[in-house]
Amino acid sequence: MTKEETKSVLMEIVAQIIPDEDLTNLKGDIPIREQVELDSMDFLDIIMELRKRYGIEVPEDDYIQLATIDSSVAYLEPRMRDL
Amino acid sequence: MMARKPNEARIVITGVGLTAPNGNNLAEFRENLLAGKSGIQKFNVRYMGEVLAGVCHFDPLKYQKKKELRRGTRAGSVAIYCAQEAIADAKLDLACLDKSRIGVFVGITEHGNVDTEKQIYEIKQFDYNTTFVSHHYNPRIVANNPAGEVTLNMGITGPHYTLGAACAGGNIGLIQGLQMLLLGEVDLALAGGVSETIHAFGAFASFRSEGALASHADPEKACRPFDKNRNGVVVSEGGCIYLVERLGDALKRGARIYGEIVGYAINSDAFDFVLPNAQRQSECMKLALNKAGISAGDIDIINTHATGTREGDAAECQAIREVFGNHINVYINNTKSYIGHTMGAAAALELAGNLPSFEDHIVHPTINVDQLDPECSFENLVINEPRKVDKVNYILNNSFGMLGLNSVVIIKRFGE
Numbered sequence: 001m002t003k004e005e006t007k008s009v010l011m012e013i014v015a016q017i018i019p020d021e022d023l024t025n026l027k028g029d030i031p032i033r034e035q036v037e038l039d040s041m042d043f044l045d046i047i048m049e050l051r052k053r054y055g056i057e058v059p060e061d062d063y064i065q066l067a068t069i070d071s072s073v074a075y076l077e078p079r080m081r082d083l
Numbered sequence: 084m085m086a087r088k089p090n091e092a093r094i095v096i097t098g099v100g101l102t103a104p105n106g107n108n109l110a111e112f113r114e115n116l117l118a119g120k121s122g123i124q125k126f127n128v129r130y131m132g133e134v135l136a137g138v139c140h141f142d143p144l145k146y147q148k149k150k151e152l153r154r155g156t157r158a159g160s161v162a163i164y165c166a167q168e169a170i171a172d173a174k175l176d177l178a179c180l181d182k183s184r185i186g187v188f189v190g191i192t193e194h195g196n197v198d199t200e201k202q203i204y205e206i207k208q209f210d211y212n213t214t215f216v217s218h219h220y221n222p223r224i225v226a227n228n229p230a231g232e233v234t235l236n237m238g239i240t241g242p243h244y245t246l247g248a249a250c251a252g253g254n255i256g257l258i259q260g261l262q263m264l265l266l267g268e269v270d271l272a273l274a275g276g277v278s279e280t281i282h283a284f285g286a287f288a289s290f291r292s293e294g295a296l297a298s299h300a301d302p303e304k305a306c307r308p309f310d311k312n313r314n315g316v317v318v319s320e321g322g323c324i325y326l327v328e329r330l331g332d333a334l335k336r337g338a339r340i341y342g343e344i345v346g347y348a349i350n351s352d353a354f355d356f357v358l359p360n361a362q363r364q365s366e367c368m369k370l371a372l373n374k375a376g377i378s379a380g381d382i383d384i385i386n387t388h389a390t391g392t393r394e395g396d397a398a399e400c401q402a403i404r405e406v407f408g409n410h411i412n413v414y415i416n417n418t419k420s421y422i423g424h425t426m427g428a429a430a431a432l433e434l435a436g437n438l439p440s441f442e443d444h445i446v447h448p449t450i451n452v453d454q455l456d457p458e459c460s461f462e463n464l465v466i467n468e469p470r471k472v473d474k475v476n477y478i479l480n481n482s483f484g485m486l487g488l489n490s491v492v493i494i495k496r497f498g499e
Contacts, residue, residue, distance in 0.1 A: 019149035
């Protein structure tokens, strides 16, 4: 999976989890939770979707890496490269 | 003659919110009851395939965001729809109310089965690896979920809980609301019952194993209480939540009053897990009549609990004969024949279907009676066609549940 594809998948998951939010102007370098309504249970939904869809385990210590879209893609890209 | 109660000790219904398999508000529901229109259809259930069920078709997005729907339960969604509709029907503006003085009391038959089955089905796709169990599972299956979702959606900060009361849940939710008003714990109560049962296979499979799951080539004819060829229960979803308040408050704000809850009773058979007990049912009806300070002859309509099982219908008829004897002025009907058994919602929904009788003086019939079972025969059993009557002052609503739980509510037309 390319970096672009990883980002696309991530955005699709976020859109599914917060379906009422408009994500068109979401900035990649600002924490997602500062831009849209996404609480801790929603965040766990992202973790669960990554586990279900791609078998990716994100340890709790790494949750901070998924704060922004850019940092999420940077974290996930090497883990999804071979998918 | 009982002493007249002060208005603060009289509890009235001033709002109705409902969703039934054949209607998403009281006017639509009533219209379909008078037109004989059933809401039973074919429905696919996990592991069982096609079954017959009552399915509600309300628009959940009327009061919920998509995220709320994704996160919550079907029972929560039904409860939110009904509670919001009840507030609107009562002409109350939630923004102007003291939300700490509103209570939410929701009767349920069971809760949690739907999401438990779903989680087990989902982790099966991952070889039963329990790390795939959703973090939403616990808040979805806690017993207070349907009532709690109402408070989250509406910002209500007064008490909320469910009443686990098998198929008597709807009456018992309403009774709880009344009692909390009488205790002065709340000023407004959202009280009734809900069911999401059709979204789990368990209830269908268990009724089938009992030999008590209805079947019929025509889904709309499957639920047939009092008919000789009845063959069981049609499982349905639904909800009905009332806005109830003290008469004094209702009069002060010029509220429309659907009726006054004048009598109620709850008792237990102490007899069997599933079999009914006519003796205890009749005692329950007598207790409610005593509480109301009236006699059997004062009741105009009995909405029966009858679910379409051989033993259940016959036992209730025996109980009614024990209480009402030859009071042939009592009209008897059944609402499940249209909507199936809406479980925790049944009592509240069925009562709602009858409330318009106070004004239109029409008794809706029980449908699907082709050959009346002689054991269920009454002079004034209203069958297949609505009956115009001279007056309706009192409605008695029976609702019974497994483990021998009986409940009766009596509503009086307001203004007498």
